[in-house]
Amino acid sequence: MRIDVLTLFPEAFRGPLDVSIVKRAREDGLLDLHIYDIREHATDRHRTVDDYPFGGGQGMVMRVDVLDRALEFVRGQAPERGLVVYLTPAGERLNDRIVRELAAEPRLILVCGRYEGVDERFVEHFVDREISIGDYVLTGGELPAMVLIDAVTRHIPGALGDAASPQEESFADGLLEHPQYTRPAEYKGWSVPEVLLSGHHAKIAAWRRQQRLERTRRRRPDLLEGKDDPA
């Protein structure tokens, strides 16, 4: 899978994607990640990428002509057309279903906004999906882009190694995940639920299922709406 990122701050991407699972996926050629600087495609002497909003208002808006040129350049870097995703609080709320949909794409082109956002004509004519990682405003689309890259990478076959598979994770069947425990079995008088030490796999599976249901009912009843009571 190829992911291209358009950003004014390529340096923001150094670090989180250079460690652990994502790093390994890149080294193994499972994820082909490229970061591009939008400012390279500004044409004036001052390399301007933004301008004042028509109609007034505070802040600046990213120019459609600069973004169009940047996207056209990036598109030309690989044969697949790529699905263009713009990170914005006004987008579809990211969830497991959307992550899986995006992970099925051969190529994603993520566009990170800054200032007050981008000229709407860029969204209307070039963006395929607007995605939000939550109902809050950030200073840029870079962190949401990294969240998306991390979440999508987990679904690339082979990225999680043979061990875990995303299916067992939270949300896979719409429920929160069960509590986890490991050694020491006793710590400061705090013990581990006996069933987990029993080696009785059927009982353990039943206990974990019960925990997932109880947690979801208590913390995220919205996840259970529209589902007949999952026994």
Ligand SMILES: NC(=O)c1ccc(NC2CCCC2)nc1
């Ligand atoms: N909740 C989010 O996914 C999100 C995305 C982008 C953003 N800020 C960007 C959007 C255009 C200028 C800054 N804030 C929040």
